[in-house]
Amino acid sequence: MNQSRPKPTSARQSAVPIRGMALDVLGEWAAGDRFAADLMDRMQRENYLSQPDAAFLRDIVLTTLRNLSLLDHWIAVLTEDKHLDHRSRWGLRIGLCQILILKVSEHAAVNETVAATGRARSLINAVLRRACRETESLLAMPATLPLETRTSHPKWLIQHWLGLHGEAKTTALCEWNQIPAPMCARVNHLHPEMAASADDFIVCEQLPREELSDGKVYMQDPSTALAPRLLAPQPGERVLDACAAPGGKTALLAQLMGNTGEIIACDVSPARLRRLEGNLRRLHVTNAQIELHDWADPQVPAFAEAGFDRILLDVPCSNTGVMRRRVDVRWRLQPEDITAQMETQAQLLKNCLRVLKLGGTLVYSTCSIEPAENERLVECVLESTPGYEFVSTRRSFPPEDQMDGAFAAAIRRV
């Protein structure tokens, strides 16, 4: 099986009913359209979970979602395709996930999962105990399974990627998505103590809580630096970050500008702008002004009338480049979502191009690996928008570049 496993999570027989919480999160995830990360954050807040308990909840929920098809394959084998109600199926999924993937103590995994599921107790108990006895043969199965089951991706997405990238790249990409991403942090050179640091990005063993709250670092993948670096804002310039929240790229723009000139950091979401404001304050950004604006609206807002030397347009997208981090995106994304996003992306690009000064540069960026949202979208907008020229692109594609997938295209107003 092509996945690095988290360290064994000791006996994990805590007084806090983490398995029950995992089942509640997964049940709510399946019944609605919310992302697992948001549901887990709420669960952690409402139950005042300690860091280790919250980490264990995350391990169970995210590893289960990351291996959903494979877990269902094991369940089909072990139950001989028995019909299961929703909660019992999730109970078996998280039980097998703990036993076969997370390598949690079998005793705790079986007993606490059976208790937390509360239904079909004898079936769940028997299936999980059998899995403990047959671990070796169950773990040998994935090698013979089709890619969509072995790496737990929807079949349509695999077919779509096979058409675009071919078999070798698709296989490597799906296997990459199964490996939990390392914790990468950008070193914030705007922090006085980090100004002389030789590092741009570091990989952390664990979340650097103190450094994060001091603004010495910001958690982001190196791929997020491609677009700001391609934009290359200069000290003293007037820059628009049109879709800025939560602000990782705005802070890098400020760093590249030495906190001089002016960045207008916009977003359509007031809640996300509040996060952006906190992040920029913590990251010692002093040259940014925050504006609430919907760039789908063709009317030019007053703050943009004077135009911008440079614009970063980091659009909402399918997130297909960051699926190893955003584990449930693969199950949420539908083919028609990509087409719907493209309409918004084209509209945002057209409206932002209008507020670029003559000779100025706009960088359009995504964390998608879909040509339709990337180079094809830019080509299509430029064909119907005279007065602009394509300059260059940067991209990263996992695992070739050993970072998340990202795309950036620079466009100049001529």
Ligand SMILES: C[S@@+](CC[C@H](N)C(=O)[O-])C[C@H]1O[C@@H](n2cnc3c(N)ncnc32)[C@H](O)[C@@H]1O
């Ligand atoms: C990919 S995220 C941006 C990430 C950000 N650049 C960063 O590095 O932290 C896309 C952002 O676009 C915002 N957005 C979506 N539609 C928008 C619109 N019509 N106008 C302005 N912002 C929009 C979303 O609220 C979201 O915060």
